[in-house]
Amino acid sequence: MNDFHYEIKREGTNSVKWDLRKTIFGKEDVLPMWVADMDFAPPPMVIKELEKRLEHGIFGYTFIGERTASSIQNWLHTRHNWSIETDSLLYSPGVVPAIATIIQAHTQPNDRIMLQSPVYTPFFNMVEANQRVVENCPLVLNKGYYEIDFEAFEKSLQNGVKLFLLCNPHNPSGRVWTKDELMKIAELCLKYDVQIVSDEIHSDLVFSPHKHVPIASLDKKYENITITLMAPSKTFNLAGLQASFMVIPNKHSRKKIEEAQKRQGFFTLGTFGIAGMEAAYEFGENWLESLLEYVKENIELTKKFITSEIPQLEVVEPEGTYLIWIDCRNTGYDDKEIASRLLEKGKLALEPGPKYGPGGEGFVRMNIACPRNMLLEGLDRLKRSFE
Template sequence: MADFQTVYNRKNTHSYKWDHIQTVFNTDDVLPMWVADMDFKAPKAVNDALKERAEHGIYGYTIINDDIKKSIVNWVNYKHDWDIKERWLSFSPGVITSLHTAIQTFTDENDKILLQTPVYTPFFNIIRNGKREVIENSLKYNGEKYEIDFNNFEEKLQQGVKAFILCSPHNPVGRVWTNDELLEMARLCLKYNVLIFADEIHADLVFKDYTHTPIASLSDEIAKQTITFMSPTKTFNLAGLQASFIITSDTNKRLLLDKKLAQQGFSMLNTMGIIALEAAYKHGADWLNELMEVIEDNKKFVKSTLEKNTNGVLKVVDLEATYLLWVDCHKLQFDDKSLQKFMIEEAKVGLNPGSAYGKDGEQFMRINIACPKETLKEGINRIVDAVNQLSKK
C-alpha cells in the first residue's frame, strides 16, 4: 500500500508550489493549493529505479530504446484501449513544449487557433507568443457541469481556424468528454480541415464512473487529423523530471514535427526523466489505482464540506477527472480581484483564480486536492471559516 497521508515538508526543495508563494501571492502565510503537482511521493518503483540509476553515477547521453517505447505502447493500450505503434512516437520535455512546436510546425503567424474556455492558461500564452490569434469557444455551464456549444464551435471554425487545442480531460472544469462529443468535434474539424492538437496529459486521472477516450482512437480518418500529447508527469507526480511524448499516426506530419523539434534543439530527454517514465508505466498501475481512490475521497470531502458548511454559498462543479476542483464562487458577489484578495488575505489559501483561464473563468477558483487529508482539511476549513465570517460583518 502506498502512503498518501504523510505530510511531507516540501519547503526549501526549490518547489514551485511551496517555495514560490511570496512571489505569486505577495505573502508567505497562505497554504498552497494551486499549481498542479501533488504533495505525494511518486511510486516506490519509480524512486527505486531513480536511486539505482543514481548509484551508477554516470549520466551520459541517454537513448530512448525500443523497451521504453514498448512501455508507452503497452500503457496506452492498457489504460485507453488504443493500439498505437512505436514509430508514431516523438518526445519532448513537456506537453506545452510539444504544443508550441506543433503550432510552429503546422500554422503560420496570424493564423487562428481555437480554445474551449475556460481553459489551461499556457494555451493562451503559446498562441499569442507565437503571433497567432486566440479564438474562443465558450463552454456552457448549466449550474452543474460544462457542455460544448456546438453551434458556436462550428461558427468559430467557419472563421478560418487552422488548429484546435482540445483539452481532454478538460482542465480546469474537470470534464471527461463522451464519445459522442468527441465524434462531433472531430466531424466538424474534418469538415473545415482543422487540425486537432489533443492535450491528454490528464488522461490517466479519470474517476471510476467515467472513461477517457483518446480522440485519435475513434477512427483512422480522425487520427490523421490529430496530434496527441501525453505524459506520465501528472499521473505519477513527475513534473520536475520533464518527460513527455507525442503520438502522430500520419507519417508526413510526424516527420515535419520531428524536424521542427530537432531545429529547436530537442533531440533527447534527460536521463532521469526516461528512467522514471519507464518505471512508472511498467510498475505504477497499482499505485495509480490507490491514488484515484484517495482523490475521489478527497473530492467527496471537499464538495460536502464546502457546500454544506457555507450553506451553498460555494458550489463545487462536478469533477469527472483530474485532481483540480473548480469552485463556483458567484454567490460571494465579489468581482474577480476582490475574490482573489479574499482567498489570500481572509482565507489564507493560495488557489488559482478562475480568471487565469480566460474571462469565462471569472468568479471561480481552482483548488488542487492532491494532498494528504490533514492538509486538505486545513485548507478547506480556512475557506469555510472565512466565508462564514462574511455573514457576521
C-alpha cells in the same frame, strides 16, 4: 504502497508550489493549493528505479530506446484500449513545449487557433507568444455542467481555423468528454480541414463510471488529423523530470514536428526523465488505482464540506483530474475581492478563475491532491475566507 496520509515537507526543494509563495502571492504564510502537482511521493518502484540509475553514477548522453516506446505502447493499450505503433511517438520535455512546437510546425503567424475557455492558461499563452490568433469558442455552463455549443463550434471553425486545442480531461472543470462529443468534434474538424491537438495529460486521472477516450482512438480518419499529448507527470507526480510524449500517426505531420524540434535544438529527454517514464508505466498501475480511490475520497469530502459549511460556493463536479473548479459568484464579490479574502483572511493560495480566460470570472481552482489533514486545513481556510 504509498501512505497518502503522510505529509512530506517540500520547502527548500525549489518547489514552485511551496518555495515561490512569496514571489507569486506576496505572502509566505499561505497554504498552497494552486499549481497542479500532488503532495504525494510517486510510486515506490519509480523511486527505486531512479535510485538504481543514480547508483550507476555516469550520466552521459542518453537516447530514448525501445523500452520507453514499448512501455508507453503497453500503457495506452492496457489503460485506454488504444493500440499505437511505436514509430508514431515523438518526445518533448513537457506538454506546453510540445504545443509550442506544434504551433510552429503546423501554422504561420496570424493563423487562427481555436480553444474553449475557461481552459488551461498556456493554451492562450502559446498561441499569443507565437504570434498566432486565439479563436475562442467558450464552453457553456448549464446547471453546473460544462457543455460544447456545437453550433458555435462549427461557426468558429469556419473562421479559417488551422488548429484546434482540445483539453481532455478538461482543465480546470474536470469534464471528461464523452465518445459522442469527441466524434462530433472530430467530424467537424475533418469537415473544415482543422488539425486537432489533444492535450490528454490528465487521461489516467478519471473516476468511474466515466472513462477517458483518446479522440484519435475512435477512427483511423480521426487519428490522421490528431496529435495526442500525454505524460506521466500528472498521473505519478513526476513533473520535475520533464518528460512527455506525442502520438502522431500521420507521417507527414510527424516529419514537420521533428524538423521543428531540430530547429529548436531538441535532441532527447534527460536520463532521469527516461528512467522515470519507463518505471511509471511499467510498475505504477496498482499505485495509481490506490491514488484514484484516495483522490475520489478527497473530492467527496470537499463537496460535502462546501455544501454544508460554505453554501454560497458551488463545486463543479469533476469527472476527472484532482482539481476542483469552485463557483464563487453567489458571494457577490468580484475577482479582486475573492483573491484578497483568500489571501488575507484565509491565508489560502488558489488559482484565480480569470487566468483561464472568458467564463473563468467568479471562479477559483483548488488542487485537492494532498494528504487528508492538509485538505481539511485548506477547507477550513476556504471557509474563513468567506466568513
